[in-house]
Amino acid sequence: MRIKGQQAFFRHVEPFITQDMKWIDKQLIEIEKLVLEGNLQDAEIKINDLLYDEPGCSKLHNMAGWFYLYHLNDMARAEVHLYYAVRFDALHAPAYLHLGILHLRKNNLVDALGYLEQGMLKADAYLPAFLENIGMVYELRGEWRKALRAYRKAMLHTVNADEMRSLSECIKRCRRKRLMLFGL
Numbered sequence: 575m576r577i578k579g580q581q582a583f584f585r586h587v588e589p590f591i592t593q594d595m596k597w598i599d600k601q602l603i604e605i606e607k608l609v610l611e612g613n614l615q616d617a618e619i620k621i622n623d624l625l626y627d628e629p630g631c632s633k634l635h636n637m638a639g640w641f642y643l644y645h646l647n648d649m650a651r652a653e654v655h656l657y658y659a660v661r662f663d664a665l666h667a668p669a670y671l672h673l674g675i676l677h678l679r680k681n682n683l684v685d686a687l688g689y690l691e692q693g694m695l696k697a698d699a700y701l702p703a704f705l706e707n708i709g710m711v712y713e714l715r716g717e718w719r720k721a722l723r724a725y726r727k728a729m730l731h732t733v734n735a736d737e738m739r740s741l742s743e744c745i746k747r748c749r750r751k752r753l754m755l756f757g758l
Contacts, residue, residue, distance in 0.1 A: 598624070598628060598631055598633060598634065599633070601620070601624055601634075602633060602634065602637050604620065605617050605620050605621060605624075605637060605641070606637075608620065609641065609645055614645055614646065617641060617645075618641070618646070621634070621637065621638050621641060625638065630662055631662070632658075632659045632660075632662035632663030632666050632669070633659075633663075633666070635655045635656070635658040635659035635662060635669070636655070636656065636659040636666060636668055636669045636672065638651075638652075638655035639652045639653070639654075639655035639656035639659060639669065639672050639673075639676075640652075640668075640672055642655065643656075643672055643675070643676055649676060649679065649680065652672070652676055653673070653676055656669050656672050656673045656676065657673070660673065665696055665697065665698075666696070666698065667693045667694075667696035667697070667698045667699035667700070667704075668693075668698075669693075670689045670690065670692050670693025670694075670696065670699075670704075671689075671690070671693050671699075671700075671703055671704060671707070673685075673689040673693075674686045674687075674689040674690035674693065674704075674707055674711075675707060677689060678707060678710060678711060678714075681714075683711050683714055683715055686707070686711050687708065687711045687712075690704050690707050690708045690711065691708065694708070701727075701728065701731040702728045702729075702731045702732040702734075702737055702741075705724050705725070705727050705728035705731065706724070706725065706728045706737075706740070706741060706744065708724045709721045709722075709723075709724035709725040709728065709744060709748075710744070712724060713744075713747075713748050713751070716755075718748055718749075718751070718752040721744075721748050722745060722748055722749070725741050725744045725745045725748065726745070728741050729741045729742075
């Protein structure tokens with residue numbers, strides 16, 4: 575239960591919290607623009623400067639992990655930042671997706687599946703991406719039925735034509751593998 579002085583304090587502080595979040599979100603958008611323009615060196619400098627200023631920001635660590643994983647192919651640094659992103663905000667789904675993909679690339683399928691299944695349960699999870707990667711884990715493990723089920727479920731959660739085509743190709747590839755290897 576809050577007392578009268580605490581309520582006044584929170585009313586005074588809340589606008590600054592909102593402004594700070596908007597500030598960091600603007601910085602993250604600027605980093606994305608730098609990356610899309612191909613200016614990776616400036617993007618990395620900006621990420622490191624922001625991490626110095628905001629070392630406990632989950633979104634920033636997620637951005638750093640995304641940057642190192644997909645653009646610099648530095649899996650060790652990506653893993654560190656993605657673990658921090660999950661640690662600082664366990665409800666932020668994108669960090670789980672990136673961790674799952676990182677472990678999938680490292681062929682650590684048990685951890686990949688664990689992170690993907692955890693992230694899929696978060697409120698801001700983009701289900702088609704999680705389900706597609708879960709399908710890939712099952713496909714690599716040779717669990718064809720589970721893979722096909724995950725790909726089909728992903729198709730139910732998207733209306734994007736490109737994603738539908740990609741998922742159709744995943745299903746065809748999985749069926750071909752199953753027929754070729756086992757005649758099932």
